[in-house]
Each structure stands twice: as structure tokens, then as C-alpha cells.
Amino acid sequence: MLAPRLSIDPFDEAFLADPYAQHQALREAGPVVWLEPIQAYGMARFSEVQAGLRDYGTFCSGRGVGLSDFAAETPWRPPSLLLEADPPLHDRTRGLMNRIVSWQALKAIRPVWQERAEALADRLVEQRRFDAVAELGETYPMLVFPDTIGVPVEGREKLLAYAAAVFNAFGPRNAIFDRGNEQAGDAAEWVAKACKRENLSEGGWGMAVYEAADRGECSADEAERLVRSFLTAGVDTTVNGIGHMMLAFASFPGEWQKLRERPHLVKRAFEESLRWDSTVQTFFRTTTMAVEVGGVTIPAGSKVLLFLAAANRDPRKWEDPDRFAIDRPLGGHVGFGFGIHQCLGQMVARLEAELVLAALLKRVKSIRLAGEPKRRLNNTLHAIASLPVEVEPA
Numbered sequence: 001m002l003a004p005r006l007s008i009d010p011f012d013e014a015f016l017a018d019p020y021a022q023h024q025a026l027r028e029a030g031p032v033v034w035l036e037p038i039q040a041y042g043m044a045r046f047s048e049v050q051a052g053l054r055d056y057g058t059f060c061s062g063r064g065v066g067l068s069d070f071a072a073e074t075p076w077r078p079p080s081l082l083l084e085a086d087p088p089l090h091d092r093t094r095g096l097m098n099r100i101v102s103w104q105a106l107k108a109i110r111p112v113w114q115e116r117a118e119a120l121a122d123r124l125v126e127q128r129r130f131d132a133v134a135e136l137g138e139t140y141p142m143l144v145f146p147d148t149i150g151v152p153v154e155g156r157e158k159l160l161a162y163a164a165a166v167f168n169a170f171g172p173r174n175a176i177f178d179r180g181n182e183q184a185g186d187a188a189e190w191v192a193k194a195c196k197r198e199n200l201s202e203g204g205w206g207m208a209v210y211e212a213a214d215r216g217e218c219s220a221d222e223a224e225r226l227v228r229s230f231l232t233a234g235v236d237t238t239v240n241g242i243g244h245m246m247l248a249f250a251s252f253p254g255e256w257q258k259l260r261e262r263p264h265l266v267k268r269a270f271e272e273s274l275r276w277d278s279t280v281q282t283f284f285r286t287t288t289m290a291v292e293v294g295g296v297t298i299p300a301g302s303k304v305l306l307f308l309a310a311a312n313r314d315p316r317k318w319e320d321p322d323r324f325a326i327d328r329p330l331g332g333h334v335g336f337g338f339g340i341h342q343c344l345g346q347m348v349a350r351l352e353a354e355l356v357l358a359a360l361l362k363r364v365k366s367i368r369l370a371g372e373p374k375r376r377l378n379n380t381l382h383a384i385a386s387l388p389v390e391v392e393p394a
């Protein structure tokens with residue numbers, strides 16, 4: 001059977017501005033669709049997305065997780081040794097990184113991260129009105145994450161523009177990609193320098209990668225590129241994760257009341273906000289062989305776009321999926337992906353969100369939108385440029 005052919009372009013500006021409006025059409029068309037404008041397959045139902053992520057042998061990452069096929073085109077930057085790698089290479093580098101982003105490492109940073117969350121919450125609640133993206137979503141990760149990696153202070157604000165450009169590069173070479181590159185300016189050079197051993201501080205996670213190289217776990221060149229992974233994936237993702245968590249509470253005020261009564265739901269609230277609005281909207285895989293999905297044969301060497309965010313609102317999986325409900329039964333969303341590539345930084349993201357949310361919860365009686373949220377279009381991330389909120393102190 002052939003896949004239904006759709007004229008939906010998941011990277012045009014209307015789609016990116018409101019992807020949720022079009023996810024239903026993608027899911028309803030079938031388990032696999034052919035997306036004419038990008039000449040690639042797509043899967044938007046939970047069960048097929050999860051199965052595709054599980055089957056890394058058929059749906060590989062080594063040919064890139066963007067639209068560009070590394071077997072046919074030169075990658076936009078040297079491929080990530082994690083994200084854009086398959087086993088066995090992937091498992092070696094991922095094992096090394098897992099030992100750095102460990103439970104013990106997180107336990108060690110928690111007190112300092114908590115102190116910074118409390119201080120920031122004090123200030124914002126005193127202000128009453130603030131931009132939950134510029135003054136919280138961006139400020140908090142920038143207060144904690146770059147120090148933990150150990151990058152220079154001078155110029156570190158470039159991390160945001162760099163990440164935005166990389167995430168754009170997973171899509172087509174559209175106007176959003178060009179704009180992102182322009183705005184990044186010399187950010188890629190700054191990041192390349194920051195990844196070098198001599199520019200990383202002692203005791204940081206960046207230096208820890210080089211220490212793994214000293215023990216023979218990887219080469220020095222690989223270490224440099226693995227530090228780049230921290231710097232690429234670690235900021236813009238949590239910026240928008242925290243941003244959407246705040247948007248969720250501002251949009252569903254009853255959930256804040258619920259959380260005030262049941263503060264043990266803090267961690268679940270963040271998971272639910274990721275399900276409700278997944279920062280990472282999509283990723284591609286490439287088929288290594290012909291594969292049948294729901295009666296449709298996808299030929300070998302095809303790009304397949306996995307709609308993580310659509311899967312996270314698939315009514316086949318979730319009851320009342322458009323509702324943000326912090327006490328919904330745990331369901332195993334795919335906002336952090338699934339399988340061998342599942343987010344390396346998920347514990348970091350969870351810790352940041354938990355500390356921010358807990359700090360606000362102690363101080364805030366209610367949250368409301370104080371203006372129109374503004375979106376920032378990105379080919380991979382669902383991103384917010386500005387989110388004016390007003391809080392009522394407890």
C-alpha cells in the first residue's frame with residue numbers, strides 16, 4: 001500500500017506557528033504519510049512514533065536526524081557523536097557521557113542550583129510582573145548550566161543563538177534557517193573555542209569529558225565534539241521547557257491551585273507540561289532497509305519525520321489530550337524521545353524545572369497571563385519569544 005500523500009509542509013511558517021492545529025490531520029491520514037512538500041515520510045501517532053524510536057536498527061540516526069541525508073549531502077556541521085550516530089559508536093560515547101551526567105553529579109549540584117532558583121523566584125515575585133521566558137526561562141538555565149559545564153563567562157550568551165541555529169538546521173534550508181544563521185553571527189566560533197580543553201574550567205562536566213579521554217574512553221577530538229553536544233542541547237531546550245511549563249500554568253489556572261494543594265506533584269507537573277507542549281517537536285530518522293508500517297512499505301533510504309509532539313497528544317493514547325492536567329495518569333510521553341537516544345540531559349531538565357517550580361510554588365498564589373505570548377519560529381523547537389505573566393504573592 002502507498003502512504004497517503006499530503007500537501008502539508010511541517011516547516012512552513014503557519015505550521016510552525018501553530019503545529020497543534022495540524023497534527024490531527026497528520027494523525028488521521030494514517031499511520032504513515034508522505035509529505036509532498038518535503039519529499040519525506042511522516043508518522044504522527046503515538047504507537048508508530050514510539051515503535052520507530054525503539055527500532056534504531058531500521059530507523060537510523062547516523063544519516064542525520066534532520067531532513068538532510070548525510071549519505072547524500074555534506075552535514076551542516078561535523079555530526080554529533082551522540083545524536084547523529086548509531087551503535088556501536090553511539091553506545092561508547094553515550095556510556096561515557098552517562099557517567100558524567102550521573103545521579104551523583106546531579107546530587108552534588110542540586111544545593112547551588114536550588115539557591116539560585118530561590119533567589120531568582122524572590123526577585124520575580126517581588127516584581128509581580130515578569131516575562132516568563134526572558135526573565136525566567138532563559139535566565140535560570142543561563143544561571144546554572146554554563147557554570148556546570150565550565151565555559152568562559154565572556155560571550156556565553158551566544159549559546160542561545162547557536163542552539164537556535166543548530167535546531168533550525170534539522171529542517172529545510174528555509175527563511176527561518178537563514179535568519180537563525182544570521183542571528184547566530186560568530187556564535188559557532190565562540191562555541192568551538194569554548195569546547196577546547198584549555199578554555200574549560202576544572203571540575204566542570206566539559207573537563208570531565210577530557211578526563212575520560214585521558215583514560216582512553218575516547219580521543220581528544222571526540223572529547224571536543226562531545227563537549228559541543230552539552231553546549232548545543234543544554235540551553236535552548238530547557239529555556240523553552242520552562243517557558244512552556246509556565247505557559248501551561250498560566251493557561252490552566254486551576255492546575256496551579258491543584259499544585260498548591262498537592263505540592264508533591266511538582267515533578268509530574270513538568271512531565272505533563274512536556275507532554276502538553278513538547279519543546280522538541282520533531283526529529284527525522286532514515287530507513288536502513290525497506291520496512292512495513294501499518295500496511296505501508298517505506299523504502300530503504302527514506303527520511304521519516306517523527307512528530308513527537310503530535311504523538312504526545314494522540315487521542316488513541318491520551319484521554320482529553322489537549323488538556324494540561326498535572327494529576328493525569330503517568331503515560332510515558334515521548335517528549336524526551338524513547339529508546340537508545342532518549343535525552344541524555346533529561347535529569348538536568350527535570351532538576352531545573354523542579355527547582356524553579358518548587359521555588360515559585362512557595363511564593364505564588366496564582367499566575368495569569370499579562371499579555372499575548374509571542375512565538376519564536378524554529379524548525380525543530382516549539383519556542384516562545386516572550387511570555388508576560390503576573391503573579392499574586394502567597
Ligand code: PQS
Pocket residue numbers: 080081082083084166167228229230232233237280380
Ligand atoms: C545534540 C544533541 C541533542 C548534539 C533538539 C536537539 C537536541 C534535543 C532537541 C540535540 C542537539 C544536538 N536535543 O549532540 O550535538
